[in-house]
Amino acid sequence: MSEKFYDVIIVGGAAAGLSAAIYTSRQGLKTLVVTKDIGGQALLASHIENYPGFKSINGFELMQIFYQQAESFGAEFVYEEVKEVGEINGKFYVKTINDTYNSQTLILAFGKTPREMGVPNESKFIGKGLSYCATCDGPLFKNKIVAVVGFGDLAMDAALLLANIANKVYLIIPSDKLIGDEDLVNKCMSEKKITLIPNSEVIEVKGEKRVESLVLKNTKTSTINELKIDGVFVELGYTTKTDFIKGFVKMNELGEIIVDKNQATSRAGVFAAGDVTDTPFKQLVISAGDGAKAGLAAYNYIQRLRGKPIKKADWRKLSK
Amino acid sequence: MSEKFYDVIIVGGAAAGLSAAIYTSRQGLKTLVVTKDIGGQALLASHIENYPGFKSINGFELMQIFYQQAESFGAEFVYEEVKEVGEINGKFYVKTINDTYNSQTLILAFGKTPREMGVPNESKFIGKGLSYCATCDGPLFKNKIVAVVGFGDLAMDAALLLANIANKVYLIIPSDKLIGDEDLVNKCMSEKKITLIPNSEVIEVKGEKRVESLVLKNTKTSTINELKIDGVFVELGYTTKTDFIKGFVKMNELGEIIVDKNQATSRAGVFAAGDVTDTPFKQLVISAGDGAKAGLAAYNYIQRLRGKPIKKADWRKLSK
Numbered sequence: 001m002s003e004k005f006y007d008v009i010i011v012g013g014a015a016a017g018l019s020a021a022i023y024t025s026r027q028g029l030k031t032l033v034v035t036k037d038i039g040g041q042a043l044l045a046s047h048i049e050n051y052p053g054f055k056s057i058n059g060f061e062l063m064q065i066f067y068q069q070a071e072s073f074g075a076e077f078v079y080e081e082v083k084e085v086g087e088i089n090g091k092f093y094v095k096t097i098n099d100t101y102n103s104q105t106l107i108l109a110f111g112k113t114p115r116e117m118g119v120p121n122e123s124k125f126i127g128k129g130l131s132y133c134a135t136c137d138g139p140l141f142k143n144k145i146v147a148v149v150g151f152g153d154l155a156m157d158a159a160l161l162l163a164n165i166a167n168k169v170y171l172i173i174p175s176d177k178l179i180g181d182e183d184l185v186n187k188c189m190s191e192k193k194i195t196l197i198p199n200s201e202v203i204e205v206k207g208e209k210r211v212e213s214l215v216l217k218n219t220k221t222s223t224i225n226e227l228k229i230d231g232v233f234v235e236l237g238y239t240t241k242t243d244f245i246k247g248f249v250k251m252n253e254l255g256e257i258i259v260d261k262n263q264a265t266s267r268a269g270v271f272a273a274g275d276v277t278d279t280p281f282k283q284l285v286i287s288a289g290d291g292a293k294a295g296l297a298a299y300n301y302i303q304r305l306r307g308k309p310i311k312k313a314d315w316r317k318l319s320k
Numbered sequence: 321m322s323e324k325f326y327d328v329i330i331v332g333g334a335a336a337g338l339s340a341a342i343y344t345s346r347q348g349l350k351t352l353v354v355t356k357d358i359g360g361q362a363l364l365a366s367h368i369e370n371y372p373g374f375k376s377i378n379g380f381e382l383m384q385i386f387y388q389q390a391e392s393f394g395a396e397f398v399y400e401e402v403k404e405v406g407e408i409n410g411k412f413y414v415k416t417i418n419d420t421y422n423s424q425t426l427i428l429a430f431g432k433t434p435r436e437m438g439v440p441n442e443s444k445f446i447g448k449g450l451s452y453c454a455t456c457d458g459p460l461f462k463n464k465i466v467a468v469v470g471f472g473d474l475a476m477d478a479a480l481l482l483a484n485i486a487n488k489v490y491l492i493i494p495s496d497k498l499i500g501d502e503d504l505v506n507k508c509m510s511e512k513k514i515t516l517i518p519n520s521e522v523i524e525v526k527g528e529k530r531v532e533s534l535v536l537k538n539t540k541t542s543t544i545n546e547l548k549i550d551g552v553f554v555e556l557g558y559t560t561k562t563d564f565i566k567g568f569v570k571m572n573e574l575g576e577i578i579v580d581k582n583q584a585t586s587r588a589g590v591f592a593a594g595d596v597t598d599t600p601f602k603q604l605v606i607s608a609g610d611g612a613k614a615g616l617a618a619y620n621y622i623q624r625l626r627g628k629p630i631k632k633a634d635w636r637k638l639s640k
Contacts, residue, residue: 052611055385281616281617283612287609289607
């Protein structure tokens with residue numbers, strides 16, 4: 001059991017969470033970031049050219065700088081998945097498998113999570129031949145045989161990227177032909193390293209220590225086949241995993257946390273930012289800006305509790 | 321009379337306006353930025369360490385990158401002060417002294433403007449010995465005699481900065497002693513190059529081609545004095561100059577433009593972002609994030625007019 005009490009716990013370590021951490025820790029708030037990884041979906045972007053300040057940067061590199069800034073101001077990090085959050089007597093708790101952390105305010109910024117196939121052995125092989133991020137892990141499969149499971153532009157993007165690295169790429173799709181951006185479809189069809197496996201779904205991942213094969217079912221004929229591979233990339237898009245905060249803060253019909261324009265949620269002391277919120281624009285700089293807002297809103301909330309609210313005119317000075 | 325018709329006109333060329341321009345021009349919208357300068361208040365910051373992505377950068381340098389990104393995507397720039405904006409038949413016009421520009425949407429992002437002393441000859445000497453930005457123009461006054469007119473932390477900051485450059489710094493304040501951050505007060509009092517002139521206000525700026533002296537009035541005795549100087553720095557803070565949009569969009573009691581959380585103003589087709597809005601947090605990354613939102617909201621507005629609204633799920637793809 002953790003004995004430390006934090007001013008702010010931030011759930012999530014991607015653009016929004018890290019930006020919030022930069023702001024809260026720089027304001028002298030005792031800050032803990034609880035996250036599974038650093039960078040989130042930004043890691044998927046190999047070439048970002050619309051984050052103001054960088055003509056071109058890759059997502060991993062940019063997220064590392066965010067992280068280093070937050071850490072240099074004193075933010076602490078634990079790498080755990082959050083299982084439960086709640087409030088007792090105006091204080092918040094955040095439970096992971098290992099520990100419980102307590103705080104005065106909470107910032108929810110855990111973004112979106114890759115959608116899983118939901119088949120046996122899937123989670124067992126994560127990092128052992130199974131990946132949700134071709135950009136991140138593709139380079140590990142040089143001259144190997146890999147499969148991409150998915151549909152649409154995301155899956156085609158991944159297959160083309162992997163065709164530059166691997167020896168052979170199976171593209172497993174549920175429909176009878178590729179659907180999506182015409183240019184991508186043509187590129188995939190003319191790329192000799194890519195073999196399309198249409199009308200198919202994965203029903204099991206097999207292997208000993210690492211992924212060795214996929215069990216495929218033909219959706220038309222119900223035939224079962226086993227496909228030998230060295231790696232599999234799951235490209236089914238992203239989903240908001242907000243089950244653990246159901247009833248804790250108000251969400252919209254898409255399961256996104258509803259925030260006001262200062263990033264406050266329906267519960268006092270709880271703020272949210274980034275892709276987990278109902279903001280329609282999912283962009284890195286927008287997550288960073290809203291993360292900063294959430295951080296300053298949490299700071300102001302604590303100052304109010306301490307009887308020292310920030311005057312509007314003083315906001316600018318705050319983080320000079 | 322300009323004959324070009326733009327998809328978007330952005331009024332203001334600082335963090336919010338430039339970020340908006342990056343997004344609109346990257347989406348292929350014909351974009352014009354009308355601004356007096358590039359960078360606005362960010363130019364005052366010599367050392368920014370809370371813009372996520374940079375451990376330390378000066379404001380001028382950061383704003384130049386924003387500008388180059390917007391320009392590389394095709395945004396056009398004119399350096400003029402806006403005198404009037406309006407709407408005719410669902411289209412907008414923006415009037416400057418020189419020209420009139422027309423557009424389908426408008427993004428207001430002109431930030432705040434330095435507060436003037438409001439005395440004779442003030443505007444005549446801007447750039448000729450009179451400045452509103454010690455960080456920007458201080459280096460031009462090496463070994464010279466300068467005055468700082470102001471009060472509070474802003475004026476003390478400027479005086480201390482100038483004491484490193486100039487030979488002598490007069491600090492002209494309306495009160496009988498320095499008020500503000502204790503540390504700054506002590507530093508100013510112990511700095512030999514700084515001479516405090518309390519209970520005083522400037523009533524005129526004098527000179528031929530450049531500033532040569534200030535006419536000062538003692539607020540207690542009403543005595544008039546003339547003070548010879550080579551330069552004067554006006555440090556009276558910032559104000560929102562929203563007179564020219566009065567009645568055009570709704571503003572709050574502080575003269576700030578009221579926006580919803582997607583940066584829409586009270587008038588359809590008009591968006592706003594940055595320090596000109598009622599967002600309480602005035603920070604560079606927040607202006608950049610909200611500028612991006614305004615840009616994407618303008619894009620969506622135009623797509624709707626063209627019968628091609630953006631589906632929520634497609635937002636992420638937009639600026640890939």
